Amino acid sequence: MTKDLSGSWLKIIAMLSMTIDHVAYYYGCSNPYLYELMRTVGRIAFPTFAFLLAEGFVYSRNRQKYMLSLFAFALLSEIPWLLLNHDGSHNVLFTLLAGLLGLYAIENLKQHWAIAVSVTLLGLVTLLVDTDYSWKGYGLVLIFYMFRGRPDIQTLFGIPLMYEYGIIGIMMAFSVIWLYNGERGFIRGKAMKYAFYAFYPLHLMLIYWLR
Template sequence: MSVFALKILAILAMSLDHIAAVFLSPINMPYLLMRGFGRIAFPIFCFLIVEGYYHTRDVKKYMIRLAGFALVSEIPFDLCFYQKPFYWQHQNVFFTLALGLITIYAIDEIKKRFSTSYIKALVLQFAVIILAMTTAWFLSTDYSMLGILIIIAFYVGRGNIIQIAISICIVTLYLGNTFQLYSLLALIPIYLYNGKKGPSMRYVFYVFYPAHMLILYVMSSLI
């Protein structure tokens, strides 16, 4: 599967997940099936963040783009899920993805600058990860600390699907989110990744994310 195919699959899963969250009762089977399938979206986006990090021409512009769309998406996110233009207790997933990208960039920079001091590099890398997790928790970003750890799992285990699966299982169970184990299904299409980009759709997801939440909010308001 190409990057394009993975993005389409993730967008579909995310859309079904959000439709269920907005319109369905949590006690029925369609809700559970749609939200269970929706769990595959975030790991795919995490995987694509890591791949994007390795292939981008300008990682700093990549960070700014993610952070910018995090801000743009926040009001649609709050309206869709909390019916308020500003809901400070929960921030959208772009914040988590941006934090994760910043974290793996910082880890790489530490490796380069302290290549002759393994212990110092390890301590600083650990400090960066803790800081990123704390920031995600403090801001109440979507997926919070779990999201940061999943991005790091894809970064550390890049190319080793078994290591990534074990890492996701460990952090998911440790943080007590057993429903998120459905996210392991995302490793099937990720394993089928062929390293090709496919048709370019850099901004399609960025625009689709806030746009589809605004549409869901308007639809839910009319029902």
């Protein structure tokens, strides 16, 4: 299989699929077939973001800053999230942040019991707080990290974990991830990095304003 997609292209694909999914979810569609197609395409987004998060953790030169940046944008994203959703849930950046904290625990804690307790507690937090994708999304981040460089094992564990979100869309997501060539791509520099983070709250706010 030819691997032609850089990390930058994975980001673009994930952002586009997320936008398509949210347009269908928040605006609806009179054509049920088109609606299901849009939601299926939207399932590409989260696994791709989770994969990129695990990759970013490995290459990050300042992991504390990485976590603080994600935390700041998670807080910012709560404003449009709560305006759009009235079910007590919280935005997906908190799920990704929990994943990042889990990876940090795995790398930095010395005792196995401490790692197990920390990783389990973080998963419980995503469940109890009701973050988007919850403990399954959190677990997927851990899978991408623990089996890094083994897309076959990532797929073997990842697809059953995310099965409830739609098998076709999840298989599409893993197909995209398999095309990753290990290169960073054209999205470079602080401005582009923060623009990527900002897209999430900005597109949610735009959806809210246009409803």
